[in-house]
Amino acid sequence: MNFELILTIISLLIACLYFYFKNAFDYCKKIGVPTVPTSFLFGNIKSVVFRQQSISDKVAETYRLIKPSGYPITAVYFFVHPVFVPISLDLIKNIFLKDFHHFDDRGIFYDEDNDPVSAHLFSLYGDKWKTLRSKLTPAFTTGKIKFMFDLIQKNAKEMIDVLSEMTQINREVEIKDILARYTTDVIGNTAFGIECNSLRNPEAEFRVMGNRAFLQTKWDLIRNMIICASDKVAKVLRLSVFPKEVSKFFKKVLEETISYRENNNVMRKDFLQILIMLKNGQNLESNELNDQKITLNEALAQGFIFFLAGFETTSTSMGFAVFELALNEDIQEKARKEVFETLEKHNGEINYDFISELNYLDMVLAESMRKYPPAPAYCRKCTKDYQIPGTKTIIKKGMPLVIPTFALHRDPDYFPEPDVFNPERFNNTNKHNIKEFSYIPFGEGPRKCIGMKFATVQSKLALVVLLKSFKFKLSEKTKLPLKMETKGITLAPANGVWIEMERI
Ligand code: HEM
Structure with missing residues (x-):
């Protein structure tokens, strides 16, 4: 092959690539959707791939840049694929509620045959989900939830015992880790019927597996990119959204506990019991049998x-919440006062009704x-x-969207001085002035978080047991402003939250 031919082939390849990317990046322009400039190959997510910014940060940045244009929607290019970001509250309302039948899927990959635990409420869509x-x-x-209150309370007491022991040795604690151990024990206790003991033993397998599920290794990132690019390829390669060892572990624990309970006639007031009842076709209210059964795999x-x-x-x-209470001592004192006053009213007894009365909290x-x-x-x-x-813009079937919750919550048009922590925004007068769909921590509409009350x-x-037992202030180890994690999909402080605690 002569040199000229090689040069022509390379030039042709470069031209093809150029037109491929240009065409892909022109998609939004063609349908009238304003976007921010893209960079070759990465679209808008170069900073996300190199972990300088989280996905939600990128979405919020784009929201802020495009909102002044007045157009109801923008998009972020994930490589060559645009992901739409609704901006106007009316459009967000349509997506959640009014035109829900156009948006009843999350687009999360699941594979019922090869990975049965992936077919859960969060990933299913259409009639199966409904x-x-x-x-x-x-x-x-x-x-x-009232039924489960005693189980949760046991874990809350354990948390205070562990914290009391820890603070006798060192008053500085990383509170996010303690709280994650508490929630691991609560959900292990209520959804798996298991004492996971992660408060006492941070290396407990439940905690390790929970952490593994949210840790994004490079391989996890690549696997999830393949899943996003093609469901079909993901299915052939038998890929799963969560690492295999995580789903295998939880499946095994659940199978064993269900089998133990059924073989030994053990009943407990928890979610697992409810799942067992549904599996056996028992009505949750009347205990009578019906044909609304779920399969064992669905229960798992x-x-x-x-x-x-x-x-x-x-x-x-x-x-x-603890971070802000530690930073704002007046708010902390007010919350503590409410806890003690309500406790007095309830003769020192903490129960579900007591919790419901804590308005300021x-x-x-x-x-x-x-x-x-x-x-x-x-x-x-x-x-x-x-x-x-x-508008003339049509979102085609199959296109993904991201709801920009963080951007809405920090939008000064909806929450003046958005970076100021001010619980009074939610007092009985002010909360009625909050614009519909501008405050959506649990989502909205038919796919709203099912666990909201429980959470x-x-x-x-x-918070009650913490306020009742300790006074807390920020430790010098917590550097301000709080730096956020750039990996993963949840909002989390990058270096935890270090608090100095003093037993009351
Ligand atoms: C502070 C704690 C929590 C927050 C902020 C939260 C937030 C959310 C959000 C934003 C969604 C998606 C809503 C949407 O797409 O419109 C969701 C869905 C969901 N959440 Fe939560 N959640 C929390 C706790 C819980 C708990 C404790 C459970 C279970 C015990 C739970 C189970 C679920 C499930 C199963 C879904 C999917 C619902 C469906 O698609 O039908 N969540 N959650």
């Missing part, structure tokens, strides 16, 4: 997702989840072509 959601909803009623998958959806989100949200938690939403950006997939009202009770209880 049927399962209606079967599981009764498991999260106030009545069922739900136990798995209750753990994964529940432990990291709840512990980070509490961690941020609700405000503190709500403000903490506004400033630091544990799920800062979450996804949806368009399941039917959708024309954005008032709230668990978080409030932890």
Whole structure:
């Protein structure tokens, strides 16, 4: 081959590549959607790939840059694939609620045949999701959570015992880790029927596997990129969203516990019992048999997702609340005063009703989840072509979307001085002025978080026992402003939250 021919082939290849990328990056322009400039190969996520920025940060940055244009939607290019980001609250309302039938999928890969625990409530869509959601909803009623209150309380007491022992040796503790151990024990206790003991033993397998699920190694990143690029390839290669060792571990624990309970007629007031009842076709309210059974694999998958959806989100949200309470001593004192006054009213007894009466603590938690939403950006997939009202833009079936929760919560148009921690935004007068769909830590509409009440009770209880037992202030080890983790999908402080605690 002569030199000229080689040069021509290379030039042709470069030209093809150029037009391929140009065509891909022109997609949004062609449908009228404004975006920020892209860079070759990476689209808009070069800084995410090199871990200088998290995905939700990138989404929020794009939201802020495009919002002044007044267009209701923008997009972030993940390499050559645009992912839409709705900006206007009306459009967000349509996606969640009014036109939900166009967006009832999250686009999360699952493979029922090769990885049965991947077919859980979070990943299913269409009729399968709808049927399962209606079967599981009764498991999260106030009545069922009241039933589990004693189990949660036992873990809360254990947390205080462990903290008391720790602070006798060193008053500085990394509170996010302690809270993650508490939520691991609570969800292990309620969804798996197991005493995981991670508060006493941080190396407990449950804790290790929980951490592994949220740790993104390079291989996890590559695997998830393949999954995002093609469901079909992922299925042939038998890939799974979570590392195999994680799903295998949780599946085995659940199978063993279900079998133990069934063989020994053991009954417990927890989520696992509810899943066993559903598996056996028992009505959750009347105990009568019906044909609304779920399979063993379906029961295993739900136990798995209750753990994964529940432990990291709840512990980070509490961690941020403690961080702000440590920083704002007046707010901490006010919250503690409410706890002691309500305790007096209840003769020192902590129960579900006591927790429900803590209005100011609700405000503190709500403000903490506004400033630091544990799920800062979450996804949806368009399941039917959708024309954005008032525009000519059509979102095609199959296109992904990301809801920019963090950006909305820090938007000064909705929350003036958004970086200031001010629970009064949620007092009885002000909370009615919050614009609909601008505050969405748990999502909205039919796919809203099913575990919201459970998470709230668990978080409030932890804060009650902490406020009752300790005074806390920020340790010098916590550097301000708090640096956030750039890996992973939840919002988390990069170096934990170090607190100095003093026993009351
Ligand atoms: C502070 C704690 C929590 C936060 C901030 C949170 C947040 C969320 C968000 C944002 C969604 C997606 C909503 C949407 O797409 O519209 C979601 C869904 C979900 N969450 Fe939570 N969550 C929390 C705790 C929990 C707990 C404790 C459980 C279970 C025990 C749980 C189970 C689920 C499940 C199963 C779904 C999928 C629901 C469906 O698609 O039907 N979450 N959560």
